[in-house]
Amino acid sequence: MRINTANGPIDAKDLGKTLMHEHLVIAFPGWESDTAITNQTLREMTAVCVDKIAELKDAGISSMLDPCPNDIGRDVPLMAEVASRTGFNIVFATGLYHKHYGGSPYWSIKFMTTPDAEKRLGDLFIKELTEGVQGTGIKAGVIKIATAAPPFNDYEKTIFRAAARAHLETGAPITTHTDAIMGDEQLAYLTSLGVPAHKIIIGHSCGSADHDYHMKIVQGGAYIGFDRFGMEDIQPDTTRVQRLADLVKKGFEKQIVVSHDSVWCWRGAMLSKEMIEKEHAQGMAMRFTRTITPMLKEAGVTEKQINTMLCDNPCRYFSGEPCGHNH
Numbered sequence: 313m314r315i316n317t318a319n320g321p322i323d324a325k326d327l328g329k330t331l332m333h334e335h336l337v338i339a340f341p342g343w344e345s346d347t348a349i350t351n352q353t354l355r356e357m358t359a360v361c362v363d364k365i366a367e368l369k370d371a372g373i374s375s376m377l378d379p380c381p382n383d384i385g386r387d388v389p390l391m392a393e394v395a396s397r398t399g400f401n402i403v404f405a406t407g408l409y410h411k412h413y414g415g416s417p418y419w420s421i422k423f424m425t426t427p428d429a430e431k432r433l434g435d436l437f438i439k440e441l442t443e444g445v446q447g448t449g450i451k452a453g454v455i456k457i458a459t460a461a462p463p464f465n466d467y468e469k470t471i472f473r474a475a476a477r478a479h480l481e482t483g484a485p486i487t488t489h490t491d492a493i494m495g496d497e498q499l500a501y502l503t504s505l506g507v508p509a510h511k512i513i514i515g516h517s518c519g520s521a522d523h524d525y526h527m528k529i530v531q532g533g534a535y536i537g538f539d540r541f542g543m544e545d546i547q548p549d550t551t552r553v554q555r556l557a558d559l560v561k562k563g564f565e566k567q568i569v570v571s572h573d574s575v576w577c578w579r580g581a582m583l584s585k586e587m588i589e590k591e592h593a594q595g596m597a598m599r600f601t602r603t604i605t606p607m608l609k610e611a612g613v614t615e616k617q618i619n620t621m622l623c624d625n626p627c628r629y630f631s632g633e634p635c636g637h638n639h
C-alpha cells in the first residue's frame with residue numbers, strides 16, 4: 313500500500329518505527345499580530361528540525377506523522393525541505409482544527425455565507441490528498457480533525473462530515489485531536505458516516521486516566537493515541553504508562569499508537585524562551601524510547617508489544633487493514 317509523505321510516496325511497509333504525533337512547527341491563528349518579536353526564518357527552523365530528526369534516528373525511529381491541520385501553521389515547504397535533507401519519512405495532514413483554537417473565524421463565515429461550503433471543504437481535503445498542496449504536488453497522507461471541550465458543535469461536525477467524505481473518496485485515514493474527552497463521540501459520528509473504525513486514531517486519549525473511556529475507543533475498533541508522553545502537567549507519565557499497560561493486558565496492543573506531541577518550532581512567542589530551551593534540553597522527541605520504554609517493561613509490557621505499537625500499528629493503520637480483533 314503506497315502512502316504519501318513530504319518526500320513522495322513510499323510503501324507503508326517501509327515506515328519502520330513511527331512516532332504518530334509530532335510537530336515541526338505550530339502557529340496558532342493570531343501569531344502574525346505579535347509584531348514585537350522576530351520569528352525564525354525557514355532556514356533556522358530547518359536547522360532545528362534536522363537536529364531533532366538526527367536524535368530520532370539515533371533512537372531507531374525512521375518515520376513520523378505530523379498531524380498539523382491547515383489552519384494552525386502547517387508548513388509544507390519546511391516539511392519537504394527537512395524530509396529531503398534527512399531522508400526521514402514525514403507523513404503530513406490535510407484538515408482543520410477545532411472551533412476554539414483553529415481558523416474558525418474564516419471557516420465559520422464561509423459556512424454561513426457559502427451554500428456549498430461543506431462540499432468545497434471536502435473537495436479541498438481531497439485535492440490535497442490526491443493532487444497536492446497549492447501546486448507543489450506534495451500530497452497529504454492523512455486527514456486531521458478535532459474537538460475540544462463539549463459540546464461537539466456544528467462547526468466541528470461540518471468539518472467531520474467533509475473529512476468523512478474525503479476518506480471515503482481517497483481511503484486516507486483520519487486522526488483526531490481531543491481534549492481527552494469525547495473521543496467516543498468522535499468515533500460514533502465518524503462510523504455513522506461510513507468511516508471504518510480501523511481507519512481512525514482517537515488522539516490524545518492518554519490525557520484521560522479513565523480506563524473505561526479508553527475501552528470504549530478500543531472496543532469500538534479504533535486506534536487509541538497514547539501520544540503525549542512527556543506532557544506531565546496534563547497527566548503524569550506514570551499514569552499514562554499504567555493505563556497503556558492495562559489495555560495491553562486485555563490484548564489491545566494492536567490498537568495503540570505512541571508519540572509525544574512535541575513541537576519543535578513555534579511561530580510567534582507562544583512559549584517563553586526558557587520553556588522552549590528546557591524542552592529541547594530534555595530531548596522530548598526521544599522520551600518514548602529512552603524513558604518510557606523501560607517504564608512500560610516494568611509494568612509488564614514486552615519488547616515485542618512495544619514494537620507492535622511503534623512499528624506494526626502505524627503500518628497497518630496506513631495500509632487500512634483491520635487489526636484482526638472481533639469487536
Ligand SMILES: [Zn+2]
Nearest residue numbers: 333334335573
Ligand atoms: Zn499535536
